[in-house]
Amino acid sequence: MCLDYVVDSIDQYCNDHRRQSEERIHANIFQRILITGWCMSGKYLGNYLVVLYMTTKFMYIVVSVLQIFLLSVMLGSNFALYGIQVLDRFFRGVHWDTESRLFPKTTLCDFTIREFGHPKRSHDYTVPCVLPLNLFNQQMFTFLYFWYAIVILLNICDFILWSYSITPRNRLDFIRRRLHTRKHSSIKEMHDQSKIIEFTHGYLEADGFFILSLIKENSSDYVAAEIVYRLYTEKFLRKYHNKITTAAIYDHINGQNENVSKRRHLCSLIC
Numbered sequence: 001m002c003l004d005y006v007v008d009s010i011d012q013y014c015n016d017h018r019r020q021s022e023e024r025i026h027a028n029i030f031q032r033i034l035i036t037g038w039c040m041s042g043k044y045l046g047n048y049l050v051v052l053y054m055t056t057k058f059m060y061i062v063v064s065v066l067q068i069f070l071l072s073v074m075l076g077s078n079f080a081l082y083g084i085q086v087l088d089r090f091f092r093g094v095h096w097d098t099e100s101r102l103f104p105k106t107t108l109c110d111f112t113i114r115e116f117g118h119p120k121r122s123h124d125y126t127v128p129c130v131l132p133l134n135l136f137n138q139q140m141f142t143f144l145y146f147w148y149a150i151v152i153l154l155n156i157c158d159f160i161l162w163s164y165s166i167t168p169r170n171r172l173d174f175i176r177r178r179l180h181t182r183k184h185s186s187i188k189e190m191h192d193q194s195k196i197i198e199f200t201h202g203y204l205e206a207d208g209f210f211i212l213s214l215i216k217e218n219s220s221d222y223v224a225a226e227i228v229y230r231l232y233t234e235k236f237l238r239k240y241h242n243k244i245t246t247a248a249i250y251d252h253i254n255g256q257n258e259n260v261s262k263r264r265h266l267c268s269l270i271c
Contacts, residue, residue, distance in 0.1 A: 006215070007227055011235040014208045046205030050166055053210065057159045064152045068145070075141075077102050083145040103138035105131055168201060171209045175200045178225040179232060199236045 072079035082102060089095070109129040114122045164170060175196060200209070208231075216224035 003223075003226065003230070007230045007234070010208060010211055010227070010231060013211075014203055014205070014231075015235065015239065046207055048207060050206040050210045054159070054162060054166075057155065057162060060155045061152060061159060064148055064155060068148050071141070071144070075102065079141070079145070082141070083149055086142060086145075100138070103134040103141070105134050107131060165213065166206055166210065171204075171206070172197065172200050174209065174213070175204070175228060178221075178228040181225055181229075195237070196232075199232055203236045203239075204231075 068080050079102070082100075085100065106128055108126050111125045111127065112122050113125060165174075179196065180191075204212070212224055212228060215227060
């Protein structure tokens, strides 16, 4: 029952008449690029969810990088290169917790001492002093730097993997693998490449594939394969056959109209 609801919901989204699939067929290359990369062009272009998701992934990277540069501004130093300096000291055999210009542990302090009994007489001294708070600050900001670096690398890797997974070729391979399972491999329509391509790029498009990918990642591959099979057999093939039948009927009507017009033209010539 729950699977029926999921299949009907995906079909309702993919088979929405507002998705303007017929109009996008005649778009040129420049228009297709804009459609693929600009989500504000409409919610019914077949890639709206994908572009929003990829934009969110990209913003994760931007926010992580900006946090490092924000720390550089607050600390008044080039904090973006601090981790590289720590790694350099580590590989040179120098302890990473040694004193740095960013977090000095010792400095020179100026003192003014007045003589006892002579309030107008004072002596200025400059002595070295220790900054114990920087011992904690250096460890804390070193941890923050490498934490942000790991987050940035993970976000970049995740962005690249998703960018590859939504390519047309990978989407087609994803659908083929789910349809060519042992359970459904004997069905004739499972090997019709033209129908599978139309199902992937014409019916599901990028958003439908994205929904199926999330289902696969959050449930199991078996559930995703079952949903793909039911969408293909119960929803798409029915629509595909009805479309072919309707087109054949219109072609037949057009052919009859052409024959009638030819007969009328011939009768007018004879008369």
